[in-house]
Amino acid sequence: xxxxxxxxxxxxxxxxxxxxxxxxxxxxxxxxxxxxxxxxxxxxxxxxxxxxxxxxxxxxxxxxxxxxxxxxxxxxxxxxxxxxxxxxxxxxxxxxxxxxxxxxxxxxxxxxxxxxxxxxxxxxxxxxxxxxxxxxxxxxxxxxxxxxxxxxxxxxxxxxxxxxxxxxxxxxxxxxxxxxxxxxxxxxxxxxxxxxxxxxxxxxxxxxxxxxxxxxxxxxxxxxxxxxxxxxxxxxxxxxxxxxxxxxxxxxxxxxxxxxxxxxxxxxxxxxxxxxxxxxxxxxxxxxxxxxxxxxxxxxxxxxxxxxxxxxxxxxxxxxxxxxxxxxxxxxxxxxxxxxxxxxxxxxxxxxxxxxxxxxxxxxxxxxxxxxxxxxxxxxxxxxxxxxxxxxxxxxxxxxxxxxxx
Amino acid sequence: xxxxxxxxxxxxxxxxxxxxxxxxxxxxxxxxxxxxxxxxxxxxxxxxxxxxxxxxxxxxxxxxxxxxxxxxxxxxxxxxxxxxxxxxxxxxxxxxxxxxxxxxxxxxxxxxxxxxxxxxxxxxxxxxxxxxxxxxxxxxxxxxxxxxxxxxxxxxxxxxxxxxxxxxxxxxxxxxxxxxxxxxxxxxxxxxxxxxxxxxxxxxxxxxxxxxxxxxxxxxxxxxxxxxxxxxxxxxxxxxxxxxxxx
Numbered sequence: 001x002x003x004x005x006x007x008x009x010x011x012x013x014x015x016x017x018x019x020x021x022x023x024x025x026x027x028x029x030x031x032x033x034x035x036x037x038x039x040x041x042x043x044x045x046x047x048x049x050x051x052x053x054x055x056x057x058x059x060x061x062x063x064x065x066x067x068x069x070x071x072x073x074x075x076x077x078x079x080x081x082x083x084x085x086x087x088x089x090x091x092x093x094x095x096x097x098x099x100x101x102x103x104x105x106x107x108x109x110x111x112x113x114x115x116x117x118x119x120x121x122x123x124x125x126x127x128x129x130x131x132x133x134x135x136x137x138x139x140x141x142x143x144x145x146x147x148x149x150x151x152x153x154x155x156x157x158x159x160x161x162x163x164x165x166x167x168x169x170x171x172x173x174x175x176x177x178x179x180x181x182x183x184x185x186x187x188x189x190x191x192x193x194x195x196x197x198x199x200x201x202x203x204x205x206x207x208x209x210x211x212x213x214x215x216x217x218x219x220x221x222x223x224x225x226x227x228x229x230x231x232x233x234x235x236x237x238x239x240x241x242x243x244x245x246x247x248x249x250x251x252x253x254x255x256x257x258x259x260x261x262x263x264x265x266x267x268x269x270x271x272x273x274x275x276x277x278x279x280x281x282x283x284x285x286x287x288x289x290x291x292x293x294x295x296x297x298x299x300x301x302x303x304x305x306x307x308x309x310x311x312x313x314x315x316x317x318x319x320x321x322x323x324x325x326x327x328x329x330x331x332x333x334x335x336x337x338x339x340x341x342x343x344x345x346x347x348x349x350x351x352x353x354x355x356x357x358x359x360x361x362x363x364x365x366x367x368x369x370x371x372x373x374x375x376x377x378x379x380x381x382x383x384x385x386x387x388x389x390x391x392x393x394x395x396x397x398x399x400x401x402x403x404x405x406x
Numbered sequence: 407x408x409x410x411x412x413x414x415x416x417x418x419x420x421x422x423x424x425x426x427x428x429x430x431x432x433x434x435x436x437x438x439x440x441x442x443x444x445x446x447x448x449x450x451x452x453x454x455x456x457x458x459x460x461x462x463x464x465x466x467x468x469x470x471x472x473x474x475x476x477x478x479x480x481x482x483x484x485x486x487x488x489x490x491x492x493x494x495x496x497x498x499x500x501x502x503x504x505x506x507x508x509x510x511x512x513x514x515x516x517x518x519x520x521x522x523x524x525x526x527x528x529x530x531x532x533x534x535x536x537x538x539x540x541x542x543x544x545x546x547x548x549x550x551x552x553x554x555x556x557x558x559x560x561x562x563x564x565x566x567x568x569x570x571x572x573x574x575x576x577x578x579x580x581x582x583x584x585x586x587x588x589x590x591x592x593x594x595x596x597x598x599x600x601x602x603x604x605x606x607x608x609x610x611x612x613x614x615x616x617x618x619x620x621x622x623x624x625x626x627x628x629x630x631x632x633x634x635x636x637x638x639x640x641x642x643x644x645x646x647x648x649x650x651x652x653x
Contacts, residue, residue, distance in 0.1 A: 005519045016507045316503040319464060320565070321492020321520040323485045400464050403499070 003333075006326065010333040017306075024302040025342035027295030028382070032346025032375045033353060034288035039371040040354040041363060042281025046274045048364035052196050053270040057133045059230040061098070061239060063087075063247070065222075066262040081222035082260040085214075087250055088226055094246050097231050097239035102129035104225040105213045111161060111206060112178045118164035122155075122179055122206040124213025125227070132229045135207075140173045140188030143209055151211035155179075156188040158203035182216050184208060236265045292375070295342070296382035303335050303390035314394050315402025328395035335387020336380065343379035347372055409476065411573050411604045412438035412461065416470035419456050430456040432627040433470070438606065440572075443599040445615045446608045448624035455577075457624065458608045462495055462575050463487045475572045492520050496566025500578035502558040504550040510537055510561045511546050517569045536564040540594060556587035563594060574598065576607045580614070586648055592617050592641035617641050 014021045065080035088103045095101070105124040110117050123129070126148050130136060143154050155177075157165075162172050172186045184206075193202040214220055230239040240263050247253075247261050307314070314327055322330075351367055358365040419431040430453045438444055448454035459465035460472060463479055464487075472479045475494055482490065491497075496517075504513045514533040518524045524532070537546050540560040550558060559579065566574050576595070580588035596617060599605055607618060615621040616639040623631035 009519060012508070012512070312503060313505060316499075316505075317516070317520075318488065319462065319491060319497050320517040321488050321569075323488045323520075325485075326520060400459050403503070 003329070006329050006333055007337075009330050010337055013306075013310075013330070014334060014337060020302060020306075021338055024298055024338050025345065027298035028292070028339050028342030028379050029295075029346040029349060031288065031292030031295040032343050032379050033350035034291055035285060035375040035378075036347060036350030036367060036371050037353040037357070038284035038288045039281060040350070040365045040367040041357065042277060042284055043368055043371075044358075044364035044366040046277045046281070047366050049273050049277060050270050053266055053273065055134060055193070056196070057227070057229070057266060058131065059099075059233050059236055060132055060266040061228040061230055061236065061243065062264050063226040063228070063243065064224070064262050064264075065260065080260070081220075082251065083223040083226060084221065085223060087247060088223065090246055090250050091226065091228070091243065095228070095239065095242055097235045097242055098228045099231050100128035100131045100229040102126045102132055102227045103210045103223045104129070104227055105210050105218060105220070106224050107179075107213055107217050109180045111165065113165040113175065116165045116167060118161065120158075120161055120164075120204055120206055122208060122213060122217065124208055124210035124217075126210060128229075129207070129227060132227045135193070136191045137188040138191040140186070142188055148209040148211055151215050152209060153182065153184045153212060153216065154187045154208065155184040156190055156207040157186055158190045158205045159192040160201055160204040161206060162189055179206060179208075180217060182212075184212075230265070233267070236267055240265060289378075292378060292382065295379075296339075296386045299335055299338055299383060300386035300390060302338075303331060303387050304393075306334070307331065307390045307394040310394075311397065311402045311405040314397050315399050315405065318397070318399035319403060324395040327397075328391045331391035331394050332384065332387050335391065336383040339379045339383025339387075343376045346379065347376060350375075409440070410437040410473070411440055411442075411475055412436070412606070413473040414461075414470070415472070417457070417460060417467045417472060418469045419453075419460065419465070420468045429627055431460075431467070434624070434627070434629055435470075436622060436629065436632060438573075438604065440604050441599075441602050442620055443595070443605045443618040444607065444620045444622060445618040446606065446622045446624060447610065447612060447615060449610055451626075452624040453627040454608050454610070454624050456627075458575065458577055461606060462497060463491050488520075492517060492569060494572045496563075496569065496571035496574045498559070498562050498566050498574060498576040498579045500581040502550075502555075502562045502582075504558055504561055504565075506551060507549055509547050509549055510542060510553070510564070513550060513561050514564045514568050516565060521569065532568050533564070536568040537561070539567060540564045554587075555583050556590055559583065559587075559591055560594065563591075563598075567598075573604045573606055576605065578609055578611075579607065580611070581609075586645070589641050589645040589648065593645055596638075596641050 063083065065082040085103065088101065091098070092101050102125045107122045107124070108119065109122065111120050127142055127145065130142060137156060140156070142156065143152065147154055157172060165177060166172050172189060174186065176183050176185050178184070190203065190207070196202055228239070228243070230236040243263055244259070248259065251260055253259055317327060354365045354367050357363050414434055414436050417431050417434040418429070421428045421430055434457060446454055446457060456465070460467050463474060466480050466482070474490065477490065479487065479490070505516070511530070511533050514536050515529050518529040518532065534546060537543065540563050542557065542560050542564065545553060545557060550561065553561065580591050583591060592614070595605055595607070599619070607614060615635070618635060619638060620634045621631070622629055
């Protein structure tokens with residue numbers, strides 16, 4: 001018996017019952033399509049988060065003061081004064097895996113230009129900060145190292161600040177604004193970055209030399225953080241190890257004692273955020289997988305009905321020379337054709353649905369090849385698995401009984 | 407030694423039903439030579455269905471020997487018997503057993519699907535030849551549900567002929583048909599007989615016996631009568647003598 005013939009027989013039987021075949025397929029179609037669409041949505045949001053995090057900076061490493069206890073009371077990170085300018089200088093001289101280092105002091109307050117004012121954040125940094133955070137000055141220019149040394153009263157402003165302070169569209173360059181009581185001259189405007197994935201306005205800020213912020217605005221000697229860029233993404237971990245060593249030595253932390261600083265990389269941040277989306281993806285895929293399972297049970301159900309309904313046909317086929325395995329394969333091939341055809345249609349529908357979601361709802365959607373292959377393989381296996389039992393039942397029928405079946 | 411199509415030697419078949427053992431066949435022996443048209447007669451419960459199943463290799467005897475075309479069937483397995491049926495036997499059933507929504511041609515091709523030695527072209531040619539032989543040249547592409555009972559039974563006979571069997575085994579082949587169509591089908595069987603085919607026709611209708619060359623009567627699992635028919639009636643003549651129905 002050649003299998004071409006069995007496939008022809010199975011196709012013939014299916015074409016005799018097109019509506020039923022289609023309805024059975026529907027279960028598989030919906031299952032496969034939803035698996036693909038769900039995984040695409042999950043993957044898409046994961047990617048968009050990663051992308052936005054990478055926009056935040058290049059191979060960024062952040063050092064914050066932290067994990068400090070005084071008298072058994074854990075202090076909030078912003079109150080701690082463990083990071084000093086000395087740490088920055090040591091890192092600058094000793095760290096070998098970093099390409100850019102910038103201290104960070106932040107202040108929030110009201111920024112004022114004549115009658116206009118708005119709340120915003122002031123970041124005190126050096127010129128490396130621009131590379132680390134992938135920022136650039138659109139109009140005007142960045143402050144210089146000289147400005148940093150002199151604690152010059154200059155600043156770079158974000159687009160939102162410009163809009164708030166200069167509602168009439170005047171040129172902000174060269175104007176002097178005040179942050180709290182400190183007058184600062186605007187020497188540059190940042191290229192707009194828009195909102196990030198957490199809904200933060202990335203253009204609502206002021207950038208000034210860290211010395212200015214430390215001495216003139218806040219009157220402090222410590223730092224709120226140190227931002228760095230690793231040479232490459234792969235070197236991030238090495239850089240963190242090295243930085244930990246440098247800071248432990250600088251802070252005289254004995255082995256086994258808790259560090260008074262925390263170092264995080266961008267990589268960590270992104271994997272932290274994607275763990276949420278990963279969970280969502282798994283959840284969505286589970287729901288979709290269940291619908292695929294239900295589709296499989298649908299196949300089994302229909303194959304059962306089909307075997308019972310065609311008992312006489314089976315009896316006839318056996319009496320004219322079909323062996324048990326011919327019957328087995330005939331029904332199995334039917335089940336597999338249903339599931340594979342359903343799978344193909346499901347893939348098309350799923351990819352189509354993903355495209356619709358992408359272009360109409362503008363959700364970040366990404367169809368991965370592996371999800372297509374996976375759901376296709378699963379539905380073929382579903383067909384074989386759920387088709388096997390009814391087919392087995394058919395193949396074991398006694399031709400005498402089957403012929404007499406009413 | 408003369409070659410027989412069927413050699414049945416002391417066939418016995420017992421069924422266990424609950425605690426009882428039913429003896430459906432109690433030692434049946436007979437031979438059928440090539441070219442015979444044998445009717446096997448018997449009322450229900452005589453064991454003729456059991457005998458039919460054994461002759462058709464659908465079942466095996468509890469004891470005794472059965473040779474089909476010289477092949478010993480009793481100890482053959484399911485699969486071997488399936489192949490044997492495919493090559494040696496052509497079945498014709500009372501209720502035609504055509505596949506629904508399938509054309510005459512496809513129905514007739516069916517046995518050849520299970521014969522790997524026959525390719526697609528040969529299969530189609532042979533099926534067409536068989537349909538022409540039963541007088542359905544103009545119905546080749548009709549579906550089974552578009553045909554009358556007589557036409558469907560002709561398709562079934564064509565299907566029985568297509569594998570060129572050593573024996574056609576008919577089970578009440580005229581049972582579902584009206585008188586006129588019955589005689590048409592009998593005429594067809596007689597023509598096949600005259601062409602040298604071996605036919606075994608199992609029936610409970612004593613009338614059929616007049617048209618066959620030999621008649622075996624079963625009763626309670628035993629042969630009570632085995633006679634050659636000296637005067638075979640022609641089904642064609644009976645058919646011609648029937649009044650033509652007018653609507």
